Amino acid sequence: MTKVLVIAEVEAGKVKKTTLSAITLARQAGSSFSILAIGGAGTGAAAAELTGYGAEAVLVTEDASLENYVAEQYAPTVIAAAQGFDLVVATASSFGKDLIPRVAAALDASYAGDVAGAAREGDKLVFKRPIFAGNAFGYVTLGTPVQTATARQSEFEPAEPSGGSSPVSAFAKVAPGAAASRVEFVSLDAVKSERPELTDASVIVSGGRALKEKFFEVLEPLADTLGAAIGASRAACDAGYAPGDFQVGQTGKIVAPKLYFAIGISGAIQHIAGMKSSKTIVAINKDPDAPIFQLADYGLVADLFTAVPELVSALKAHRG
Amino acid sequence: MKILVAIKRVADPDNANKVKPTADKVDTTGLEWKPNPFDEYALETALRLTENGKNNKVRQGEVVVVTIGNKDTETQLRSALATGADRAIRVEAEDTDLDGRLVAAALKSVVDAEKPDLVLLGKQVVDGDSNSVGQMLAQLLDYPMATFAATIQEEADGRLLVGREVDGGVLSLRLTTPAIITVDLRVVAPTSVYSKHTDAGFKYSDGVRFAALPAIMKAKKKPLDVKALADLAPGKTNGSSYFRFEAPPARAAGVKVPDVATLVNKLATEAKAL
CATH class of the missing domain: 3.40.50.1220 (TPP-binding domain)
Incomplete structure (x- = not known):
């Protein structure tokens, strides 16, 4: 039994497509999964589109202070939401790569970053990781009670909806710690483009x-x-x-x-x-x-x- | 400012395609040991933050380098000392016994003892490609962090304005020290890093600086402390167990096409990619 928590990537009130790769990882690695959608205004509305993927629950943390992603603001809530889960995952975007290892440390969990595959071998969960600039693959098991991983987006097809309607519930924001008071979001200079990402x-x-x-x-x-x-x-x-x-x-x-x-x-x-x-x-x-x-x-x-x-x-x- | 820089040696990344994955390890025989490139950038960043760019022989602060490895890794520490770091610490361990969680725990103890204003790390080591230690260390210390930093400017009040390279653009954060920063490639561009001592118009030469010969001799006399991993991360062991390795599937060699017309034709009919 592996219960997985997927951290959705929400930006400006929209769920980013990267999230669907993490859901695919959760389906492959877990016996069940839930999704945490965390962000600023509009996150709750955006999370509605995540109810059709077979998650046991969709948790929503919507708070004005989470409008712009800052790890120190997000991490305490993600850490609290992770209680009771065996594996916490996100996609290895700049969001997931920043956030998940920070969450891992709080959970005393080992971390498999940028994984290209996840499979059960006997009673073990095995992650396949590209190492040495992709010149080798290593297969790794994590020995900590809680595990964490990020999915390489190009190796996990975006999940297709599987029907059903996962229950949605609010998950209260957890007050951030001392670190958050010493970091200030200044700006996000996004490159505007009509082209695909x-x-x-x-x-x-x-x-x-x-x-x-x-x-x-x-x-x-x-x-x-x-x-x-x-x-x-x-x-x-x-x-x-x-x-x-x-x-x-x-x-x-x-x-x-x-x-x-x-x-x-x-x-x-x-x-x-x-x-x-x-x-x-x-x-x-x-x-x-x-x-x-x-x-x-x-x-x-x-x-x-x-x-x-x-x-x-x-x-x-x-x-x- | 006092800065701690974490460095690691890796098998020559410019020849990473020569590593040989076997069933139980990745064989790097024949490849030279080099400092992880991102850690070299972290050291260069630390030097830039502790000097006036115009007079870079004088340190305005202290730079301490730390590695976790066997005795041979002192070569990379001595090289960092020759480049400008003041002191070095080696934590005795074999690389195969480590994962990010254990490294972060050991570094936390080093930070607790050294109390630097800033810890700089490369954003990832290019052998394990894990990209996790800086983030974990920040959490263990309850410090603010800025990962994937491409620009750092020390403001008059000592706060650090950091430009992070993220998907789709640049995200800027302002950090109050003590803090953790992991650096990306472009942090060593000529106008990427400014200490409060360096004029805004100053331009560095591109890339990292190299040690002068006299500095290499002097570096042999700089302090290098050795510590035991078990003292720094008591009770912790490696939580990641790699039990199998393999080479990636080889790509079949392609063909050369004589002209654009043939290319479009093959893309349309053979590859069915259009």
């Missing part, structure tokens, strides 16, 4: 340092044509050609779209770790020896500044 896109167009200042000029028409999200290599982000949160890689976003374009990306280990689970990979690079070609299903050795516009025209022609 990187971790959620079925097509991604990523660019490397070779694009220089023409990063967006070259990639946007291609992304528009394909309805794709735009990603970047670490080198492109470090050089300032793309914002930091565009980074795909071991230490950036881990993605696994149906179709991934690596444009002017050489294929450093750290980048490959973030995209090698993509279904089909296309690489365009003028260096025929670039390591990315060893991974790409289709490689085109060409100058990207001519090849990409040509590709945009050809795709438009193909679509008629």
